[in-house]
Amino acid sequence: MISNMPILEAQDLCVDRSGLRFLNVPILKVFQGEVLSLIGPNGAGKSTLLLALCHLFRNFSGHILFKGMEVGNDITPFEYRRQISMVFQEPLLFNATVFDNVASGLRFRRLDKNRCKKIVLNTLDRFGIAHLSSRSARALSGGEAQRVSLARAFAVEPQIIFLDEPFSSLDAPTKDALIEDLERNLRDLKITTIFATHDRNEALRLSDRVIVINQGEIVQDGTPEEVMNYPCNEFVASFVGVETVLSGIVVKNEAGVLTVSVSGFHMEAVGDITIGCKVVLCIRPEDIILYPASQDTQSSARNTFTGIVTRVVPSNFYQKVYLNCGFPLVSYITNASARSLGITEGMELKASFKATSVHIIET
Amino acid sequence: MELIIDGILKAFSLLFTLDREVLDITILSLKVSGIATIISVIIGVSVGTTIALNEFPGKRIIVSLVNTAMGLPPVVVGLFVTIFLWRNGPLGFLGILYTPYAIILAQSIIATPIVTGITVAAMQQLPKKLRLQILALGASRLQMVWMLLKESRLSLLAAVMAGFGGVISEIGASIMVGGNIKGYTRVLTTATVMETSKGNFDIAIALSIILLLLAYFINLILTFIQQREGTR
Known part of the structure; x- marks a missing residue:
């Protein structure tokens, strides 16, 4: 359901802070009905970009077009803001009942009481908080409060909804349940959504398109699969969870199968890059398979190296294993496999990965 | 000792028989200080909101001036209001010196900075992001200010209490610009001073009990509202 006409377009968006260019977005198009994630580390400029897109602060230069109309020229910022809504990291609820909170945007629009009530009850229901309707907003848990905040933003039936890290202060189970409800509502209502987050998993789960921002600039724009599997540079690679990033030089190119020299070791990868070029190799930890050093090399994987386990970091479902093979490798291994391999620090293991698992970036 | 007990007994008889003069003084006090409080709330909340919500050069200086003015000595206010209202003073043509209007004017000047200062602090x-959130929900600028006032209503109630408490109990300005004229500008505080100096301790005690009770009841009502709101 993505049409060609951008519902929102930003041109030459710049924000300067104390003489430095803090945000620089030459062009950004958002299409009707899509869920767009802005991901990047804290301080990358995601929130600033969202606020500028909402016309909620004045100190930026550039143009914002809503359905082809320039905000501040063809329509006033106020008229524009009546078409959108935003949820912040903190719930920022009013000191009133849950019902009154969710009704607030509709009351600003002077909707008549009966319609207002109907919409509010419906929205409360959508977010699973109908039972809290008459409760004071001050007496809610963090998750409930953020649900109210989301319901309040959805109640005005916005054309675009902006979410600025709405889950970052919630604990994991609360967050999961809320993301599930949000996802369902976004799919149901087909509202164009712009969602800022520093959590790549949230972005992956919710979005049709991901934009990676670093130091105020867009560094990559693509589908979640593209950004996760084919990061365009080392920064994106490490940000989207590629644990192994190695630099090397192309020494051989045989019909699209490259041999790259990394600290004297030869590795195979797929691509078409001239011999002698400097490259960066990215390998996702889940693509590296570990097995006992005594076992024979697996045939399908072109790259097999022997290394020493330097560190094992447990996580909920898997263990993160750091290997030194003369160059560093990081692999994820399930708890069950870790037990059967009897992994301990200092032991020797074989690691292998396919040539197709190596994403190669020219530098 | 006899003096005090006698005084208290007579005071209660004055209170329970609803002595005409005592009643009139009480009503005038309430009217004058009530109107002065309302005026100061209208001005103080508007000015305080404007200061709090806008960034402008010299904002800190203005805020510090307001905070200093929160402790404005009533006698100083009384002196300047008297000078301004004096027959050939700048506002002498009004002819309101030694009338209840003059007291209202002086008390408004005393209470306004108190209300302004508390409003600025409350806002x-x-x-900071609450303002953005309200605008992001589609509020006009006026609707946003109204929401912010509603959000700080508990602190604004405190401002009303502080303003009223300040003026109902002040004496310097009332006596200077009102003149303590019997049946016209005599309020609870000025009457208490006068009766004490005349040695009529019974009446003085009765008046001060009324003053205490008034202050107490008004604050009690406001506190009830505040507590109910706070725990809702």
Whole structure:
């Protein structure tokens, strides 16, 4: 359901802070009905970009077009803001009942009481908080409060909804349940959504398109699969969870199968890059398979190296294993496999990965 | 000792028989200080909101001036209001010196900075992003200010209490610009001073009990509202 006409377009968006260019977005198009994630580390400029897109602060230069109309020229910022809504990291609820909170945007629009009530009850229901309707907003848990905040933003039936890290202060189970409800509502209502987050998993789960921002600039724009599997540079690679990033030089190119020299070791990868070029190799930890050093090399994987386990970091479902093979490798291994391999620090293991698992970036 | 007990007994008889003069003085006090409080709330909340919500050069200086003015000595206010209202003073043509209007004017000047200062503090206490959130929900600028006032209503109630408490109990300005004229500008505080100096301790005690009770009841009502709101 993505049409060609951008519902929102930003041109030459710049924000300067104390003489430095803090945000620089030459062009950004958002299409009707899509869920767009802005991901990047804290301080990358995601929130600033969202606020500028909402016309909620004045100190930026550039143009914002809503359905082809320039905000501040063809329509006033106020008229524009009546078409959108935003949820912040903190719930920022009013000191009133849950019902009154969710009704607030509709009351600003002077909707008549009966319609207002109907919409509010419906929205409360959508977010699973109908039972809290008459409760004071001050007496809610963090998750409930953020649900109210989301319901309040959805109640005005916005054309675009902006979410600025709405889950970052919630604990994991609360967050999961809320993301599930949000996802369902976004799919149901087909509202164009712009969602800022520093959590790549949230972005992956919710979005049709991901934009990676670093130091105020867009560094990559693509589908979640593209950004996760084919990061365009080392920064994106490490940000989207590629644990192994190695630099090397192309020494051989045989019909699209490259041999790259990394600290004297030869590795195979797929691509078409001239011999002698400097490259960066990215390998996702889940693509590296570990097995006992005594076992024979697996045939399908072109790259097999022997290394020493330097560190094992447990996580909920898997263990993160750091290997030194003369160059560093990081692999994820399930708890069950870790037990059967009897992994301990200092032991020797074989690691292998396919040539197709190596994403190669020219530098 | 006899003096005090006698005084208290007579005071209660004055209170329970609803002595005409005592009643009139009480009603005048309430009217004058009530109107002065309302005026100061209208001006103080508007000015305080404007200061809090706008960034302008010299804002800190203005806020510090307001905070200093919160402790304005009533006698100083009384002196300047008297000078301004004096027959050939700048506002002498009004001819309101030694009338209840003059007291209202002086008390408004005393209470306004108190209300303004508390309003500024209350507004600045609200999270900065709340303003953005309200605008992002489609509020006009006026609707936003109204929401912010509603959000700080508990602190604004405190401002009303502080303003009223300040003026109902002040004496310097009332006596200077009102003149303590019997049946016309005599309020609870000025009457208490006069009766004490005349040695009529019974009446003085009765008046001060009324003053205490008034202050107590008004604050009690406001506190009830505040507590109910706070725990809702």
